[in-house]
Amino acid sequence: MxxxxxxxxxxxxxxxxxxxxxxxxxxxxxxxxxxxxxxxxxxxxxxxxxxxxxxxxxxxxxxxxxxxxxxxxxxxxxxxxxxxxxxxxxxxxxxxxxxxxxxxxxxxxxxxxxxxxxxxxxxxxxxxxxxxxPPGYVSYGVVPADSDIESIEDFAGKHLCFVDPNSASGYLYPLAGLLEAGIEEGDWDETFAGGHDASAIATAAGECEAGFAFDSMVDETLVDNGSIEEGDLRVVWESETITSxxxxxxxxxxxxxxxxxxxxxxxxxxxxxxxxxxxxxxxxxxxxxxxxxxxxxxxxxFYDALDVVCEATRAAQCSDS
The missing domain is CATH 3.40.190.10 (Periplasmic binding protein-like II)
Structure with missing residues (x-):
């Protein structure tokens, strides 16, 4: 769904x-x-x-x-x-x-x-x-601090917050991580939150059981602006380095x-x-x-690495391109 x-x-x-x-x-x-x-x-x-x-x-x-x-x-x-x-x-x-x-x-x-x-x-x-x-960053898979989820393998069957279907760190790389973890596509409910901040905030609030956002949004931005408290979210997965x-x-x-x-x-x-x-x-x-x-x-x-991720995920957005 x-x-x-x-x-x-x-x-x-x-x-x-x-x-x-x-x-x-x-x-x-x-x-x-x-x-x-x-x-x-x-x-x-x-x-x-x-x-x-x-x-x-x-x-x-x-x-x-x-x-x-x-x-x-x-x-x-x-x-x-x-x-x-x-x-x-x-x-x-x-x-x-x-x-x-x-x-x-x-x-x-x-x-x-x-x-x-x-x-x-x-x-x-x-x-x-x-x-x-060097220009690059990573995507985080995050869960509420009190969640019993310990790794991305536990995301199966859960309600997940993504960012945007056309986002590398908010969708494509997380999709690759889920598939690599042995979770079949569709074996989760998903919400496209519309922004990295919205995805992380919704996850911290329990509206999603787990979610994805880029690293500095979770580590710095949302804590600095008071949207979440340090420790509200726990990082249980990191992507490989993504080109900036x-x-x-x-x-x-x-x-x-x-x-x-x-x-x-x-x-x-x-x-x-x-x-x-x-x-x-x-x-x-x-x-x-x-x-x-x-x-x-x-x-x-510089962006050729996305060919590899698209091949691994076979995401619809990749084939549409």
Whole structure:
């Protein structure tokens, strides 16, 4: 049985409503055509660059967490830059495929889906939590502190909280872990909570018997913001290291603008540069709601590991891509 918390109404309906919102804020078809013509048919230069992202936790403050990057991109490109909070990854995928989102923050799996379903995008960089750390993180399987569940093998027959069907750490890697533990797909009830915070909070409250969320959401974010107390959740499973979430640029931009945005994200979208140049203050410059140091360029094959996980899980989302 599959249920969803009210925060998410369904991928396609959400994508449609989000695209309607983006269309209202983004360039019209005529404006896009004019921009394309002015660029000699080689790419567009929109009046406003649109950044799209899905909140890892409740959306309050998500735009503020990108504000230093937004201001830096305004200075680098000379264009207005607007941030749009999407309801789910399907909305971001459709928005960037249609050229209405020019810069998008994905999770690893949603990027994999986007790339393999026709989105013309390029990875500018992967999230780095701390300076000089390799880009990567893990998914946790968590249970309430007083649960008698001791390992992922005990998840069979239980009510589980996942995050989003297009989430690497909130669905794909947990699915791989369940199958590796010998649990047949469907031998659990599931809820897609809509966010890593919602999944962990629901599990702590006993609404799900076990759940999944990425590591720093459980270890730091929810404890720091008071959503849960330290010790409310017990970690009983960890995934292998997952490649960090990518930020991408729409390939349909004018080449000079594309190069400018790529360089800015790779070289200047980090705490060191942003603090040094007055976009934010030391100690108050955590970027995105995942509180990262910044992004760094990664090799072209960085996300190939997802092929292996898709092969192991044969998840419907993988085959759809």
């Amino acid at each position: 599959q249920t969803r918390f009210g925060r998410r109404a369904g991928a396609f309906a959400a994508a449609a409503s989000a695209l309607a919102l983006l269309a209202a804020c983004g360039p019209s078809a005529d404006e896009t055509a004019e921009a394309d013509a002015s660029a000699g048919g080689e790419g567009i230069t929109p009046d406003t660059l649109i950044i799209g992202a899905v909140p890892a936790e409740e959306a309050t403050g998500l735009e503020n967490s990108y504000e230093p990057v937004i201001e830096m991109l305004k200075d680098e490109t000379g264009l207005d830059v607007e941030f749009q909070t999407a309801t789910d990854y399907a909305a971001v995928i459709e928005g960037q495929r249609s050229g209405q989102i020019h810069i998008a923050q994905y999770g690893p799996f949603s990027y994999y889906i986007a790339k393999n379903t026709g989105s013309e995008i390029t990875v500018a960089g992967a999230m780095v939590q701390e300076k000089d750390e 979430s990518p930020i991408t640029v729409y390939d349909g931009l004018d080449q000079e603008l594309f190069d400018t945005v790529m360089a800015a994200l790779q070289e200047k979208a980090n705490q060191d540069y942003l603090v040094a140049n007055g976009y934010c203050e030391e100690g108050d410059c955590d970027l995105t709601d995942e509180r990262i140091w910044g992004w760094e360029a990664v090799p072209d094959d």
